[in-house]
Amino acid sequence: MSIEPWNIQKSAEQYRIEGWGAGYFKINEAGNVSVTPERDRPAVDLFNIVEDLVRRGIKPPHLIRFNGILRQRAQGIYESFDKAMAEFEYKGKYILTYPVKVNQQRQVVDAVRKAGNGRGMGLEVGSKPELLAVLSMHDMPKGLLLCNGYKDYQFIELALMASKLGLRPIITVEQFYELETIIRASEAIGVTPEIGLRMNPTNRGAGRWAGSAGENAKFGLALYEIVEAVKQLKARGMGHCVKLLHFHMGSQITSINAIKKVMKEAARVYTELHRLCPSIEFLDVGGGLGVDYDGSCTNFDSSMNYTTDQYARDVVWEISAACEELSIPHPTIVSESGRALTAHHAVLVTEVMDVAEVPEPPSTPDIPPSDDxxxxxxxxxxxxxxxxxxxxxxxxxxxxxxxxxxxxxxxxxxxxxxxxxxxxxxxxxxxxxxxxxxxxxxxxxxxxxxGMLKDTYFCNFSVFQSMLDHWAIEQLFPIMPIHRLAAQPTRRAIIADLTCDSDGKIDKFIDLKGVQRYIDLHPYKSDQPYYIGMFLIGAYQECLGNLHNLFGDTNVVHVELDDLGNPRITSIVEGDTIKEVLGYVQYTQEDLIHGVHTQIDRAVHQGTMTPEDSAKFMQRFKESLSGYTYLLWESPNGASAPFSDPIKIAQGA
Ligand SMILES: Cc1ncc(COP(=O)(O)O)c(C=O)c1O
Structure with missing residues (x-):
């Protein structure tokens, strides 16, 4: 019997890349992961990008962003709604709105706001810092600025004044008390507010975040509060200020049936609200559009049993059917699809530093050391x-x-x-x-x-900084080596991070049948780098990430295709330095250096350190303060690190 040799197709099946890769990620003939950030344009080789970064001295872990993927995602969502609207002869419009909480990094928000590509992109904020960030960059005339979350007078005042900047702010009442503050602030600054009302649907979503809707949900008004809010606004002659109905059924909705049910309920509330306030224009269906992290197309927590086309069809159909029945105008549909827009665009690449292997057992037992x-x-x-x-x-x-x-x-x-x-x-x-x-x-x-017999691959990254949801809620992300894929991965492994925390590991992986307790990896060769990619981490992970063990932000690079289709690194954002993370926990550089000087003086005085050693120690200490928080792992290929290697910085390299 001949055993078929391993090939890239087998690797593709092994890691399920065709499922979760969604056309953006594949394996190329060289056995490396390739990325197609833009439809109909050349794919780029992820391994080559990493090697290039290492040659330039930019050390892993790298967070690599592909803005082209962001643009593709935005375009894809718009296209799905366009198709659905054409099919059902929908007369209203659709506006994709980015909830910045999903990833507030300036470069991401900036890339997303441009990704509407002429169609416009709304931005949604849920806090004052988010509002301030968005006010500094949202420059689209009449650009939608949705203000959700808990709000105080200052938040509302700033949001209202944004209309004077040419934006279209809509302040959504999440808690009943906010209504009075909106009225007060708008009277004080002489601006007619545009008000949204957030309903709390009785039907729940499906998946891990199903509790975002339903009886005990944290946000949203009960129907009796919506009716009361309208009554109070009308009593003050402000009924015409009601512009939008909003709901959010939870993130990562896994089942299309759940979406249909909530949509039916919300569309019905919209038509009733239109009867009370004909000024209403928007139905904001919130977030929830899922990401198929495991590529199984099922209603498992890490997946979704529908496509973006099906989502758009159901949203448009339910709204259109409810409006047609009562002959009321079709609203502008808004979706706050954050995860679906951003998850795919970012990949974390980490390097394996060492492996604790389960050794090959001998065929006969060793001789016991005693006659026990x-x-x-x-x-x-x-x-x-x-x-x-x-x-x-x-x-x-x-x-x-x-x-x-x-x-x-x-x-x-x-x-x-x-x-x-x-x-x-x-x-x-x-x-x-x-x-x-x-x-x-x-x-x-x-x-x-x-479960007992797995290798441990030690990698240069922190789960708590880069993939917090894996630790916090056991979310699965696709993970695989980014090279050597023409060869069979023969080792069964889990991945351990750098933190001194036994939870700092990845021991649950995507699988067609649920959760796999190991990942198959290639044997580690200590004279060659081995890089592992953690994919689809562009949504939520960066801002949720924390400083456990004081591992800070990783180096971030942005990759775009140039006119010839070659990958170009358009910007590099250096990761946190040690002095920066120490600053977050209130150690100033001056205090640190002063403290170490005191220790050194004592040691020299007591004779436990020579003056020469003290000078060297102080030099190393200062150099390290300006260095990367991750390990400066000496790549086996010998690449050095001009900017992330503290010694090189100190020498002015
Ligand atoms: C009000 C609101 N809108 C939008 C979103 C984004 O949801 P998603 O990332 O699932 O699209 C969230 C996140 O939970 C939310 O709370």
Whole structure:
């Protein structure tokens, strides 16, 4: 029987890249991940980009952004709505609005606001800092500025004045008390407010964030509050200020049925509101358009069982049907699709620094270090293991493992004897696991072996800084090596980050059937770099990321295609330096240097440090303060790091 050699197609299936890659990510003939940031234009080789960055001295981890993908995503959503509107002869418009909370980085907001490409792009803010950021850059005439979230007088006043800048701010009442503040502020500054009302749908979304709607949702008005708000506005002659109905059914809605249900309810509220306030113009359906992180097209938490086209069809159809029934004008539809717009555009590339491998077991057991009965039993189990008895041997080995622990704790086993037992048991489990792969029927209790026998790949990044949702809510992201994909990944592994935290690891991966507890990776070669990409991390992860262990922002690069279709790095944003992250926790550079000087003086005085060593120590300390918070891993290919290597900076390189 000939075994077919491994090839890139097998890697594509292994990592499911055709599912989650959505046409942006593929594997090229060289066995590297390729990125197609713009439709009908050449793909670029991600591995080559990383190598180029390393040659320029920009050390991993790298967050690589493809603004072309942002533009494609925006265009794709617009096209889906255009098609749906044409199909149902919809007379209103559609405006895609970016909720900046999804990724507030200036370069991202700037790229997104331009991504509307003539169609315009609204921006949504949920806090005062977000409002201020957006006010500094939203320059589209009559550009929609949706103001959600909790608001105080200052927030509302600034938002109202934005109309004088030529924008179209709509202040959405999320909590009833805000209505009075809006009225007060608008009277004080003499601006007629445009008001949105956020309803809280009774129907819930589907997926992890389903609780954003429904009875106990944090935001939104109950129907009786909406009716009361309209009554109060009309009583003050301000009924015409009601312009928008908003709802948000939660992020990452996994099921199209849930969307249909909520849409039906919201469309009906819209038509009723139109009866009370014919001035209303917009129906804002919030966020929720999902991302297929595992490429399974199912209603699993990491996936979605619908396409953007289907989403747009259902949104447009439900609104159109409800309006047609009562012959009321079709509203302008607004969606605040943040995740779907930004997730794909950013990739984190990290480098493997070391691997703790599960070793290949010997075919015969090592000789026990003593004639202890139990050690002998273990060695016999090992010697006599075969396919037929392996289930039984497994259960005997588990009992022996318990006994060895007890004997050691009671002082009846030396550390050398226990070390022998541990090593032999691990080898035995590995052999049982190997036999298991040849079994026709696998007993269920042998399944735990998969979890016990995995390599650990130590990578230069922090889960808490770059993929917080994996730690916080067990969200799955597609992860795979970005090169060597023409070769079979033969190691079964989990990924550990740099933090001193046992949670700082990735041990859940995408899988067609749910969650996989390992990822297949290539054997690590210490003389070659091995890069792993973490994909679809453009939504939420950056601003949620925290400074655990004081690992700061990573180096960020922006890649665009030039006229010839070659990738060009258009901007580099250096990651945090050590002195910056220490500043966040109130250590000033002066205090740090002063503190170390004091320590050095004492050491020199006491004779534990020579004056020469003290000078060297101080120099290193100062250099490190200006350096990257991640490890300056000396790439096996010998590339040096002019700007991220503190020593080079100090020498003025
Ligand atoms: C009010 C509101 N709009 C829009 C969004 C963005 O949702 P998504 O990223 O799922 O599109 C959110 C996020 O939860 C939200 O709370």
């Amino acid at each position: 009965d139990k050690l002998r039993d273990l060695s016999i189990l090992y010697r006599d293991l075969n396919l037929k008895n392996c289930h039984e041997v497994f259960s005997d080995a588990l009992s022996l493992r318990e006994e060895f622990l007890q004997l050691f704790v009671q002082g009846q086993l030396s550390i050398e004897e226990r070390a022998y037992a541990e090593r032999t048991l691990r080898n035995l489990f590995t052999r049982i696991n190997q036999l298991k792969s040849t079994m026709k029927y696998v007993p269920e209790d042998l399944d735990v072996l998969e």
